[in-house]
Amino acid sequence: MRLESKLIVVFIIFSLVLLPAYAGEWLDEFDQEELNEEWSKITDRPQEQTTFEAIDGLLLINEPLGDFGHTVTDGRPLILRKVPKGDYSVSMLVDTIPAVPASDYWLGLFIIGRDGNNAALAENWATVTIGGSAGDTKALIGSMVDNTWADKGHFDIPPWPIYLKIEKADTMYSGYYKENLGDDWKLIGAPWEHDMKNPELAGIGFVNSWGGANVTIVVESFSLEGSAVASMSVESDGKLADTWGHLKSKNSYQ
Secondary structure: OOHHHHHHHHHHHHHHHOOOOEEEEEEEOOOOOOOOOOEEEEEEEOOOOOEEEEEEEEEEEOOOOOOOOOOOOOOOOOEEEEOOOOEEEEEEEEEEOOOOOOOEEEEEEEEEOOOOOOOHHHHHEEEEEEEEEEEOEEEEEEEOOOOOEEEEEEEEEEEOOEEEEEEOOOEEEEEEEOOOOOOOOEEEEEEEOOOOOEEEEEEEEEEEEEEOHHHHHHHHEEEEEEOOOEOHHHHOOOHHHHHHHHOOOOHHOO
């Protein structure tokens, strides 16, 4: 092989190593001691009492007091990352402490229209959540549209831990759940329209927690999938089964 041909081959290989892979999945399994730097925005209530921690391969979001509703504009507990333009989905495997049934909260996945301060984040967002009032095991789907809540329904689902997904297709949004990794996704209610063609953020958090209870969101994995998504892969090692009993025994998360 001629020298210049060898150089071309080396250049191509080097370029493939440096360039990110697209049309893929960004997967965070919270295996590192620090949160991944892609989680570029973490917000809270004015009391600043929520904690966000990666422990034993799980993301823990603890809101100790709650006592806020779905229309708050001064901040809510959220962990967010940037999303590309176009169509994509975000999903997670989620549980809570205390365990199901729910008591006066809705928590789950968010796609948010505009980055900015707390008021900007509160204006427009779509969500698929788990929760409900005392004794409920429900999913809620809907949108905040220019600071006006558009409820798309409350639906019976199996007890968590459960997989949740929200899918964006242009300005149409759909919520899904499944019980096990290999199951097919099941549609929650029906798709709905929200004029957020190019929202800027997606992530996890509380829509509300109005009963004043100490609630912890427990997430094993979070996935962003789409045609313009740069892939990130992390090996899975069955963390939820291995660590769940240990985490439930920690007094700080009861």
